[in-house]
Amino acid sequence: MADTGQWCLIESDPGVFTQLITDMGVEGVQVEEVWDFDTLAQVEPIYGLIFLFKYEAGASDRGAAMAVDTEAANEAAMDSIFFAQQVINNACATQAILSILMNRPDVELGEELTQFREFAQSLPSDMKGLAISNSDKIRQVHNSFARSETFSNEQPVTANDNEDLFHFVSYVPIHGALYELDGLQPRPVYLGPCTEKDWLEKVRPIIEARMASYSSSEIRFNLMAVCKDRSLVLAEQLAATDRRLTRAQKKLSRLVQTLHGERDLLSMFLSDEREKLARYRTENARRKHNYIPLIYTLLQQLAAKGKLADTLPEARQKAAERKARQRQAKQPTSKP
Structure with a gap:
């Protein structure tokens, strides 16, 4: 050589x-x-x-x-x-x-x-x-x-x-x-x-x-x-993992917001449903209650105080108006 x-x-x-x-x-x-x-x-x-x-x-x-x-x-x-x-x-x-x-x-x-x-x-x-x-x-x-x-x-x-x-x-x-x-x-x-x-x-x-x-x-x-260079390879892999993590966090954030919106909507529906059921219970309780003794007692009290005669015309008027509205609601609507 x-x-x-x-x-x-x-x-x-x-x-x-x-x-x-x-x-x-x-x-x-x-x-x-x-x-x-x-x-x-x-x-x-x-x-x-x-x-x-x-x-x-x-x-x-x-x-x-x-x-x-x-x-x-x-x-x-x-x-x-x-x-x-x-x-x-x-x-x-x-x-x-x-x-x-x-x-x-x-x-x-x-x-x-x-x-x-x-x-x-x-x-x-x-x-x-x-x-x-x-x-x-x-x-x-x-x-x-x-x-x-x-x-x-x-x-x-x-x-x-x-x-x-x-x-x-x-x-x-x-x-x-x-x-x-x-x-x-x-x-x-x-x-x-x-x-x-x-x-x-x-x-x-x-x-x-x-x-x-x-x-x-x-x-x-x-x-x-x-x-x-292994340090370059690992740094690139770390950066890639960070990018994946960032994308995952953004996706998770959007998912969390979506789930929060669904939860708020379901909470509102649940509240409405509970209010409706409470109203049903109240109305059903009223349907089952006997109000005749109460009404009879109230009429007696009004009569004793001399106020019954004054309220009758007004009560009759309101009853007539209510019947009129009911008859009007039952009439069919004419088409043009």
Whole structure:
């Protein structure tokens, strides 16, 4: 590989990768470690997966061996993929991250990476890798996560012959197809068609098969999801819930007002009904009462006081008027 400035080893850690992405000017993206494929739904939307495995002879070819016949792939789509070959040691972590970021139109790259993508997009894959290695911004951000040494910080820490080597590859849905982007391969590895909804289901057996290809004693694998900033996702979900709550409160308020109106109307009907029943009871009580002794006594009192003769003409007059009104009410109304 070319020597275009020394690149350090960086820790495979979601916090490190998240900060690395942020320091490159990308906003709204974070990295989450994946312990179980069944929990991936908790961190959606996911832009891509980064898989770390122990590098052995032929280890990188194991992924390519699972490729679908490239003739089935859309060659025009393949050419539009941002794919960079790794041309320098220790750069695979950053290249795996860039392989996802550069191929997702729904990620805001920021000014510097946007300009870099526009500059490098038309270059062949080996020249893309060289452009990444020669980018002062990308290299400086990468090397800012160098592991500290006790007595010297003058040079970034790199792998030596006594250390196991590990390699990062990316899995990304691009143009309706699933790809493995491995800088040690000559081109993207086409893994078949997919959609944004099912690509995680399709990549799962591929990654599991790669892990199974190692001996049972090898457990040093790491899988990380490059996803939308969880704080943004949760803030959006909270805002959506608040909007639903506001709508529900308005609906409830209207319902409460409607129910209050119905209650007032029913209360009025109930009051009228109770008054009517009370009137019925009073009238029925009067119908059952014998008023003749009372009337006889009143007449005697009036006669004794000499007032009965004075009230008779007036009583007769009123009786005559009442009969006249009754006769008039019984007569049919003539039509014009």
